[in-house]
Amino acid sequence: MSELPEGKPHRLEHEGYGVVVVRTASGVSAYEDVCPHAGWRLSDGELVDGLLECPGHGWQFRIQGGRCVDVPFYCLKQLAVTQADGMVRVEWVKPGKSDGAAAV
Amino acid sequence: MRVTYYGQACTLIEGAGRRILTDPWLTEGAYFGTWFHTHVLAEAGVTPESFPRETIDYLFLSHEHQDHVDPATLRVFPKSLPVLICRFQGGRFRRYLEGMGFTDVRELDSGRTLELGDSLSVTLYGSAEYTNDSAIVVEAEGFRVYNETDCKLGFEDLQRIADKGIDLGFYMFSGANWYPILYDYPREERGRLARRRRGLLLKSFLQRVKLTRPKVAVPSSGPCMVLDPALLWLNSPEEGIFIDPREAVAALTASGSPAQPLYMAATDVWDSARGFERRAPGAFHGDRAAYIAGASARHAEGIAARLRAEPPAGPDLGRLVAEYFDRRVGAQSPDIRRRIGAVLGIEAAGPHGGSWTVDFNAGGPRYVREGIDPGWTYKVQVEDKLLYPFMAGREEWLEDLFLSLRAGLARRPDQYNEPLYHFLYDPDPERLARWYATH
Numbered sequence: 001m002s003e004l005p006e007g008k009p010h011r012l013e014h015e016g017y018g019v020v021v022v023r024t025a026s027g028v029s030a031y032e033d034v035c036p037h038a039g040w041r042l043s044d045g046e047l048v049d050g051l052l053e054c055p056g057h058g059w060q061f062r063i064q065g066g067r068c069v070d071v072p073f074y075c076l077k078q079l080a081v082t083q084a085d086g087m088v089r090v091e092w093v094k095p096g097k098s099d100g101a102a103a104v
Numbered sequence: 105m106r107v108t109y110y111g112q113a114c115t116l117i118e119g120a121g122r123r124i125l126t127d128p129w130l131t132e133g134a135y136f137g138t139w140f141h142t143h144v145l146a147e148a149g150v151t152p153e154s155f156p157r158e159t160i161d162y163l164f165l166s167h168e169h170q171d172h173v174d175p176a177t178l179r180v181f182p183k184s185l186p187v188l189i190c191r192f193q194g195g196r197f198r199r200y201l202e203g204m205g206f207t208d209v210r211e212l213d214s215g216r217t218l219e220l221g222d223s224l225s226v227t228l229y230g231s232a233e234y235t236n237d238s239a240i241v242v243e244a245e246g247f248r249v250y251n252e253t254d255c256k257l258g259f260e261d262l263q264r265i266a267d268k269g270i271d272l273g274f275y276m277f278s279g280a281n282w283y284p285i286l287y288d289y290p291r292e293e294r295g296r297l298a299r300r301r302r303g304l305l306l307k308s309f310l311q312r313v314k315l316t317r318p319k320v321a322v323p324s325s326g327p328c329m330v331l332d333p334a335l336l337w338l339n340s341p342e343e344g345i346f347i348d349p350r351e352a353v354a355a356l357t358a359s360g361s362p363a364q365p366l367y368m369a370a371t372d373v374w375d376s377a378r379g380f381e382r383r384a385p386g387a388f389h390g391d392r393a394a395y396i397a398g399a400s401a402r403h404a405e406g407i408a409a410r411l412r413a414e415p416p417a418g419p420d421l422g423r424l425v426a427e428y429f430d431r432r433v434g435a436q437s438p439d440i441r442r443r444i445g446a447v448l449g450i451e452a453a454g455p456h457g458g459s460w461t462v463d464f465n466a467g468g469p470r471y472v473r474e475g476i477d478p479g480w481t482y483k484v485q486v487e488d489k490l491l492y493p494f495m496a497g498r499e500e501w502l503e504d505l506f507l508s509l510r511a512g513l514a515r516r517p518d519q520y521n522e523p524l525y526h527f528l529y530d531p532d533p534e535r536l537a538r539w540y541a542t543h
Contacts, residue, residue, distance in 0.1 A: 035259075036543070037232065037233075037256075038232035038233070038256055038257065038258045038259060039232065039258045039259035039260060040259045040311075041259065044311075055307070055308075055311045056256075056259065056308060056311060056312075057256060057304070057308050058304030058305075058307060058308060070520060071520050071522050072519055072520075073443075073522050073523065073543075074543075
């Protein structure tokens, strides 16, 4: 947990897939690291006014829930996060599968 | 290899003894008189008639927007000229070009490389968005030129382009649509949104350069100038979305990018052996605001005459609006109509104007009714003479009405309705259904 910077998107990789993890004062959220617009890595973006901003074209997403502010039709795929003993555990559910996890 | 820039997305790429011309827009006053080049091309001696079109071997046309596909320019090119386009769903763009008389339109699948012999090849890449758009990489003589036009490519395509090793890249960096400038925000709020938009556009420009890693990066595909004295405010850095190319050059320099930023004005040249050759008139390298002020004064009377000469709307506008939308809305599946879910108000001012509501939530078969429904969610205000040619089928692409920047828009709530935009852009029911089956 202490290695996860606050206020800065962080990328994890698991089985070739990317996860963007965002730590804020209110907790930790994790999403697939793919912008639904043009596939950019959200982990290369930044937090702007409390929103996760895609580096590609500036679409912004709510940290809580992943809903796109600019085009509310879109929502990021959220991954479950648990915290215990100073560890953050992200439950990675590969499409069609139910196992796998990445931790930081 | 040699590349001459002709403003917007127009580049003449010469290599391996052949010449490829991209997106030739060589007139002024696109979109009903509103859009001029960053600098007036004729002041550099460039017109469709004077352009050496007989020396061109291939045309690349990225998409149908008038600043990329200009019927008045294309009219002078031989219709047997091979025209390279990206394969878009539905084929409407190809049919549009064939309707202009082109007999050799070659559709390439996105990402596929076409070998043209003698080490010359082109690869086209299609947009990640619903709308038609595409970019091109030309390889010849061991050099690679990338012109993204104003196409938003997917992340993975940009990575593939980087892997090619781009020597010279042309990148969009300026705004080129109607948000937020046509919306009914209070002036201060509209300015704040416009400045935010400019910031995002520059950020995106830097990111795309970073990802594609060209040796030399040229800000291109804009900005247009709006010279109608009544609309001059659209050029303002405080209120508009059109960015001075030198702002992009400065931003790229400040970012520490290894790419060399290069400002090219229309008719400037990049040569793989000699580098940059400044060919543009001196005024094209001067102050943008001063140039616009002078150009507006020079062209104001011509613009006014053009506006006066626009054909009036016909008295059957109301009937045409009903037919246009009833047919297109009715052709959609209930699921697509539900996704759009808009109550679209249209107010047309003029001798044959009127007001109508297009209700995507209606039961059908009639979706259009007279008057503006108080529950409207999106509203368009436009002159009747601008709306009429689209409803009458004389103009093909309804989006051009918005790009004319001669409309007023409002939305409630203040949110982008992407399915509505897609419908207005291309209401092909099969295309919409396919898109929303995967998005």
